[in-house]
Amino acid sequence: MNQFKKSFYRKIKFDTDISSNKTLLSNKICEQKILIIGGAGTIGSSYLKQILKFKPSKITVVDINENGLAELTRDLRSSDLLDYNPEYITYPVNLLSDTFDKIFNSDNWGVVANFSAHKHVRSEKDKISVEALIKNNVFGAIKLLNLCSERPPKYFFSVSTDKAANPVNIMGASKSLMEKLILSKKGDFRVSTARFANVAFSNGSLLDGFIFRLQKKQPLSCPEDIKRFFVTPEQSGQICLLATFLGETGNIFFPKLDFHKDQIFFKEIALDFIKDNGFIPELVKSEKEAKEFDFDNNPDKYPIYFFKTDTSGEKTYEEFYTYEEDYEIDKYDSIGFIKTSEVEISFEEVLQDFESVFRNKNSNKSDIVNIINKYVPDFMHIETGKHLDQKM
Numbered sequence: 270m271n272q273f274k275k276s277f278y279r280k281i282k283f284d285t286d287i288s289s290n291k292t293l294l295s296n297k298i299c300e301q302k303i304l305i306i307g308g309a310g311t312i313g314s315s316y317l318k319q320i321l322k323f324k325p326s327k328i329t330v331v332d333i334n335e336n337g338l339a340e341l342t343r344d345l346r347s348s349d350l351l352d353y354n355p356e357y358i359t360y361p362v363n364l365l366s367d368t369f370d371k372i373f374n375s376d377n378w379g380v381v382a383n384f385s386a387h388k389h390v391r392s393e394k395d396k397i398s399v400e401a402l403i404k405n406n407v408f409g410a411i412k413l414l415n416l417c418s419e420r421p422p423k424y425f426f427s428v429s430t431d432k433a434a435n436p437v438n439i440m441g442a443s444k445s446l447m448e449k450l451i452l453s454k455k456g457d458f459r460v461s462t463a464r465f466a467n468v469a470f471s472n473g474s475l476l477d478g479f480i481f482r483l484q485k486k487q488p489l490s491c492p493e494d495i496k497r498f499f500v501t502p503e504q505s506g507q508i509c510l511l512a513t514f515l516g517e518t519g520n521i522f523f524p525k526l527d528f529h530k531d532q533i534f535f536k537e538i539a540l541d542f543i544k545d546n547g548f549i550p551e552l553v554k555s556e557k558e559a560k561e562f563d564f565d566n567n568p569d570k571y572p573i574y575f576f577k578t579d580t581s582g583e584k585t586y587e588e589f590y591t592y593e594e595d596y597e598i599d600k601y602d603s604i605g606f607i608k609t610s611e612v613e614i615s616f617e618e619v620l621q622d623f624e625s626v627f628r629n630k631n632s633n634k635s636d637i638v639n640i641i642n643k644y645v646p647d648f649m650h651i652e653t654g655k656h657l658d659q660k661m
Contacts, residue, residue, distance in 0.1 A: 281500075281504065281524055281525065281526070281603045282602040282603045283504055283507035283508065283511065283524075283603045283604075284507070285602045285603065286511055286515075286601050286602050286603045286604065287319075287507060287510065287511065289602075290511070290514075290515060293514065293515075294323055294510070294514055295323050297423075297424070297514050298320060298323035298324070298325055298379075298380070298514070299323055299324050299325065300324070300325065300326045301325045301326065301327075301379030301380055301423070302325065302326060302327040302329075302376055302377065302378050302379050302380075303320060303325045303327065303328045303329070303378070303379065303380045303382070304329050304331070304372075304373065304376075304378045304380070304381045304382070304422075305317055305328070305329070305330050305331070305382050305384065306331045306332070306364055306369075306381075306382070306383045306384060306385045306413070307331070307332055307364075307383060307384030307385030307386065308330035308331065308332055308338075308341065308359075308384060309330065309332035309334045309337030309338045309340075309341050309359075310332070310334070310337065310384055310471075310472060311468055311471035311472050311502050311505065312384050312428060312468060312471070312502070312505045312506065312509065313330075313332070313382075313384035314341050314344075314506075315502045315503055315505050315506025315507075315509075316382060316384065316505075316506040316509045316510060317330065317341075317345075317506075318345075318350060318503075318506060319506040319507055319509075319510040320380075320510060321345075321350040321351070321355075322350070324353055324355070325355060325379070325380075326355055326356065327355060327356040327357075327376070328355055328356070328357050328358075329357075329358055329359075329360070329372065329376075330357075330358075330359045330360070331359075331360045331362050331364065331369065331372060331385075332359070332360075332361065332362075332385070333361060333362070333363050333385075334361070335361035338359040338360075338361055341359070342357075342359060345357075360372055364383075364385050364405075364409045364412065364413065365404065365405075365408060365409055365412060370416065373416045373420070374416075374420065377420060377422075378420070378422040379422060379423045379424065380422055380423065380424045380425075380426070380513065381413070381417060381422040381424070381425050381426070382425075382426045382427070382509070382513060383409070383410070383413055383425075383426070383427040383428065384427075384428050384509075385405060385409055386405060386406050386409075386428065386444075387401065387402040387405050387406055387440060387443075388430065388440065388473075389440065389473060389657075390432070390438045390440055390441075390580075390581075390582045390583060390657065391656070391657040391658065392439075392440055393438055393439045393440060393581055393582045393634075393656060394656045394658060395634055396632065396633055396634050396637065399439055399634055399637050400627050400637070402439060402440060402443060403439075403443055403623055403637065406440070406443040406444060406446075406447055407443055407446055407447060407450070407619065407623070408620065408623075410427060410447045410450050410451065411450060411616045411619065411620065413427070414450060414451065414453075414454055414616070415616065417454070417458060418454065418457060418458075421457065421458035422458065422459075423458075423459060424459050424461075424513050424514060425451075425454075425458060425459060425460045425461070426460075426461050426462065426463075426509065426512060426513040427447065427451060427460075427462050428462065428463060428509060429444045429445075429447065429448055429462045429463060429464045429521065430444045430464055430465070431464045431465060431466060431498060431523070431587040431588065431589050432444065432587060433445040433447075433448060433464055434464060434587075434588045434589055434590055434591055435588060435591055435647060435649070436645065436647070436648050436649075437582060437583075437584045437648075437649055437650060437651045438581070438582025438583065438584075438650070438651065439582060439637070439638065439641065439650070440582070441582075442641045442645050442648040442650070443641070445645045445647075445648070446619075446641060446644050446645050447462075448462055448521060449612045449614055449644060449645075450612075450614060450616065450619070451519075452519055452609050452610070452611060452612040453611065453612045453613065453614045453616075455518045455519035455609070455611050456518075456611050458518075459518045460518055460519060461512050461513060461516065461518065461519070461520050461521070461522065462512065462521050462522070463508055463509055463512035463521065463522040463523065464521060464522070464523045464589050464590075465498075465500060465505065465508050465522075465523055465524050465589075466497065466498030466499050466500045466524060466526065466587070467497045467498060467499050467500075468499075468500060468501070468502055468505045469499045469500070469501060469502075470502070471502060471505075475491060475535060476538065476542075479539065479542050483546060483571075486564055487560075488553070488559035488560060488562055488571075488572040488573065488574060488661070489539055489542075489543070489559075489571070489572070489573040489574070490556065490559060490573065490574040490575070490576065490660065490661040491535045491536060491539050491573075491575065491576075492535055492536075492575070492576060492577065492578045492583075493534070493535075493536045493575035493576065493577060494534075494577055494578050494585050495534065495535055495578055495583065495585050495586075496532040496533055496534045496535070496585065496586055497532060497533065497535070497586075497587055498524070498526050498531055498532055498533075498587055498589075499533060500524060504524070507603075508522065508524055508603075508604060511601070511603070511604055512604070512606075515601065515604075516600075516606050517608075519608075519609045519610075519611070520606040520607065520608065520609070521590075521606060521607040521609060522604050522605070522606045522607075523589035523590065523604065523605055523606070523607075524589075524603065524604055524605075525598060525601075525602075525603055525604060525605050526589070528586075528588060532586055532587070536575055539573055539575075540573070543571045543573060546571075548569060548570060548571035549569055549570045549571070550570075550571060550573050551567065551570040551571060551572045551573065552573060552574075552575065553572050553573070553574050554574075555574065556574055556660075556661050558572075558574070559572045559573070559574040559661070560661075574661070576660070579653055579655055580653060580655045580656055580657050580659075580660070581650075581651060581652050581653045581654070581655060581656055582650070582651055582652075583651065584651065589605070590605075590607055591647075594607045595607060595608045595609075596608070614644065619644065622640045622643065623637070623640055626640055635652075638650050638652075
């Protein structure tokens with residue numbers, strides 16, 4: 270499995286950029302107080318492990334996943350990352366709750382890093398699921414930025430996504446709107462964000478699902494026409510570390526991956542996964558045929574169903590920036606960044622626009638899309654009437 274995971278990652282020189290900026294990073298992180306929201310997830314926990322190498326004095330981790338926080342702490346305590354004995358505490362708390370305000374206002378933070386997000390296109394189903402997504406990705410950003418305006422940190426970072434570039438799904442468009450909200454504060458305190466690739470085998474990802482299917486002796490399925498950029502969990506933490514402290518306020522960072530060479534089809538990964546686990550891929554023609562596969566009489570084969578993408582919000586490729594954006598790719602070895610202007614946007618108006626749709630019993634998902642389009646004009650929503658909960 271480890272060899273398989275390594276086989277499709279391009280070696281990007283994040284270590285080189287971290288090493289060449291080691292003094293700068295140490296000066297900015299050592300003895301600082303760090304608040305990480307969404308820190309129990311794959312990216313947030315990887316970021317935390319990177320930042321602990323520079324010995325902050327205090328680390329507070331917030332996440333709604335209580336079990337995830339427990340495992341994060343066991344993981345850290347079983348390594349040497351906390352051996353220098355910083356102040357460390359976790360809270361299973363929702364960012365949108367009043368309890369979170371008490372956590373934020375309990376100290377003056379050197380770094381506030383936000384990884385709390387609905388990150389899957391799967392989150393786009395109906396009005397209710399989209400409301401939950403908007404409240405997390407947009408309302409959560411507004412709340413956190415308002416709190417930071419009252420008690421500004423030295424560094425504010427919030428993770429974005431490659432799906433924010435030319436968005437076609439609500440998740441990506443919500444992150445594009447989040448970027449605009451962040452940029453509206455670039456003159457008030459230091460802010461930055463990062464768009465990056467799929468984090469391979471991250472919690473809830475398709476590749477993570479492959480492992481569960483194999484363990485449960487269930488068939489695999491995946492789209493045959495979708496390709497994506499991939500980084501490892503460790504690389505995701507390295508990108509976010511660099512994006513928090515390098516460059517200037519308002520920069521949007523991205524990994525230096527080639528649009529044509531570095532995107533990989535899920536189909537290729539699925540076939541390699543099956544072979545790496547000692548099986549011969551058995552291509553089937555439907556979900557029904559996949560679920561009826563006779564494992565007992567075909568011990569050397571493993572069923573997999575490939576389908577063409579037909580769900581809302583899916584495009585066949587991703588990109589990190591548009592050619593209209595002012596991007597720089599030569600300053601660092603492993604990351605590029607977009608240079609941005611300050612954005613004027615009313616937090617109150619954004620909240621009121623969405624709340625009016627959420628309160629209206631007769632509104633639907635398309636009404637929410639229209640509100641997003643008001644703030645993200647390049648959002649070209651792909652609506653098919655189908656969603657991923659309808660597939661294996």
